[in-house]
Amino acid sequence: MVLSLGLLSVRVIQGLICWGGGSRRFIYGTQKINPHSAHWMANKFQTAMPGALLGLEHVISFMLQHFWLLYAGIIIFSAAELFVGAFLMIGLFTRISAFISMIFSVLLMLMFGWQGATCIDEWTMAACNLAMGATIFLCGSPHYAVDNILLRKNPSWEKSWLFRWCGGSLSAPLGDSGYKKLALWTLLFVVVFDIGTYSHYRGSVVTWFHSGPVSPTKHHxxxxxxxxxxxxxxxxxxxxxxxxxxxxxxxxxxxxxxxxxxxxxxxxxxxxxxxxxxxxxxxxxxxxxxxxxxxxxxxxxxxxxxxxxxxxxxxxxxxxxxxxxxxxxxxxxxxxxxxxxx
The missing domain is CATH 2.60.40 (Immunoglobulin-like)
Structure with a gap:
């Protein structure tokens, strides 16, 4: 258990990254959720269209043409980032929060991964966040966590399948064989997804380096x-x-x-x-x-x-x-x- 103290930095910084996204819109830069502001998030959202993967370009286009859906989507996503980030930093419902942060990373990769004129910044952030989220999801983070307080107040939750999947104080409710399979399948997904998108955006895996199917530098x-x-x-x-x-x-x-x-x-x-x-x-x-x-x-x-x-x-x-x-x-x-x- 002492070794899991090493996960604290990963959990806290993963939480800070998510918290930062939500807090910039709700607290520090509210113009980002103001439809009448030049910094309104829809403008950033629209820039993702040219290189978005798996048909998300059409989803973005549809949302941009339906304000009620666009605004609701931005508010819900921002609120989810805010809460997931806060929960990770304080260790509340750690495992499920980490899993949701993985979903954020996948979505951001598919929409914005092609951007980044010098060192594909968006890909780098999404790739690292996906791996960090997967690590916390698999391992939990039992130290300095609110999950521990909940467990002390409700000892019966130790046997709860739901709490073990949501919290990070205890191991996932799987045997050694089941946990090994989950860990290896998660590894396979993270590696294939990260390397696959990198190869698509810049090559340098099985092909020479290229500027991507959609250039992040040259206007077209x-x-x-x-x-x-x-x-x-x-x-x-x-x-x-x-x-x-x-x-x-x-x-x-x-x-x-x-x-x-x-x-x-x-x-x-x-x-x-x-x-x-x-x-x-x-x-x-x-x-x-x-x-x-x-x-x-x-x-x-x-x-x-x-x-x-x-x-x-x-x-x-x-x-x-x-x-x-x-x-x-x-x-x-x-x-x-x-x-x-x-």
Whole structure:
């Protein structure tokens, strides 16, 4: 039992990490749960979309379009973090709290694990927290814990299957063989999940290092539904589906190019900055595409239908046309336009 004192640092810091997430929103930085604040958690949530795994991109999108579900989800998740963190730090219902912290780690890995421009910070945190949570779940933490006080006041709980699974004062209600199987299956899950996601995000396991299927550093804009309207304006749908959430992308030039490669129309930075806000129909109310000082600005996860005003006479005779967007770093994003008839 004395050796289990070594688990105290793991339990307390795992609890502090969870507590920190919840307390920042409820106590120290309440603007994070204020829908009218620029720091509202929905903005951070939206940045997870491009690299989210196992279809969570669609779940996030659905929540972003249904405020009541989004707000309830953020409040419930934050409250769960707050209580799980507090319970782990004081050793209350230690084993079940550790298991819930493992669920947090899996969810955060699947949503945010792709982010981290220099050393995949989000993967590192989720991977370590999953292993720490698994350790406390398997071993409990019987020292300096409220679970001990509960057990002293209720000695009959020593034989309770429920208390043994929830608390950390006693071993799990399994024989040696059953515990060994649980420990090894847990090890297998943690190792496969952590190494598998690392390989997916950065390689360096059975393949060479790579920047991931979704880059956390270079912005990328996916374009679809490009249309040349009868009045010469151009409409298209854009999705900023890669890049760092720490800085927006700025589209500073837009060109129309005919099949001979000739540039037949141009919107420069000044013209893009002057586009009316009404020409931007964003899919979500949080991270958006919008006119800004340096052309069109977009934040990671933003989706919008954008209309560029006509620059000259309609270009119907030049069809097929390609719309080419150029950002501040010189990256180009193109789409072939279809002609829209009245």
């Amino acid at each position: 804009i996916s374009l679809d539904s490009g249309v040349l309207n009868p009045d010469g304006s151009v409409s298209f749908h854009a999705y900023l589906n890669a890049g760092t959430p720490e800085a927006p992308v700025n589209i500073m030039d837009a060109w129309l190019i005919n099949s001979q490669g000739e540039k037949v129309a141009h919107w420069d930075t000044r013209m893009l900055s002057a586009i009316p806000a009404a020409n931007f129909h964003n899919d979500y109310d949080y991270n958006k595409f919008k006119p800004a000082l340096y052309g069109i600005e977009g934040e990671v996860g933003a989706k919008a239908t954008i209309t560029l005003p006509a620059t000259a006479e309609p270009q119907k005779d030049e069809m097929p046309l390609t719309l080419r967007l150029v950002d501040s770093r010189g990256a180009e994003f193109s789409i072939t336009l279809k002609e829209k008839t009245e």
